Amino acid sequence: MSDAILRLDDVHTDIAQYQILHGVSFDVPEGGVHVLLGRNGAGKTTTLRTIMGLWRARKGAIVFRHHDITAMPTPDIARLGIAFVPENMGIFGGLTVEENMRLATTSGQFDKDRLDRVFALFPAMEKFWAKQAFALSGGQKQMLAISRAIIEKREMILIDEPTKGLAPAIIRAMIDAFREIAAETTILLVEQNFLFARSLGRGVTVIDDGRIVHDGDMAALAADEGLQTRLLSLSLEAH
């Protein structure tokens, strides 16, 4: 497909002596949200970390636009415009919201318009600007992690389970923020919460035991409960 911003082709990743990804291939189309679903331990985080160069593919290729990033150092991958929001969020608890966000800029300076946009998306960031990150709630920490990823324009953002442990009201608020962010960038979203995933995703790839078992439109998967059960079993919060 020519409209893919990211393409994984037969990616094999080992962690220590264990083979975790067994030939993962899928395309992420440009724009909007593409969801990577799968049970616990299926290989979702390993896939994101392999894209970022934090684990190395032993075999296969990862192409971002026209760049082969398979063996590229992580900082170079980030410089191409890919941001990664890991499951542990990667924020610095002892630093303030402002300091956390400043560290995420390339120059140490904020673009005022972008900062205003972040504040409009996540008002808590402005409110707690001078507060240390460890004192934020779980939802606010996740918002800070996402704010760091969007404080400068990115081509693509990889986000690992942003709703984990969050209350339903916070999750609903995050859906709107994600829609806005996805209007200017491509998001590859790893999720276990199927409600969240299906309200955002245009395309969906399902991974199981390090292999892709389904790739298609989210609308089709959302409409087919039998397929959901077969692919995702009981581990997802389908209701």
Ligand SMILES: Nc1ncnc2c1ncn2[C@@H]1O[C@H](COP(=O)(O)OP(=O)(O)OP(=O)(O)O)[C@@H](O)[C@H]1O
């Ligand atoms: N550092 C590691 N050392 C050994 N095995 C690992 C390591 N990290 C992950 N694994 C194994 O790799 C497999 C895939 O893990 P991964 O974290 O990619 O799954 P996941 O789909 O993201 O699951 P989860 O939803 O639980 O985060 C699992 O079997 C896991 O135990």
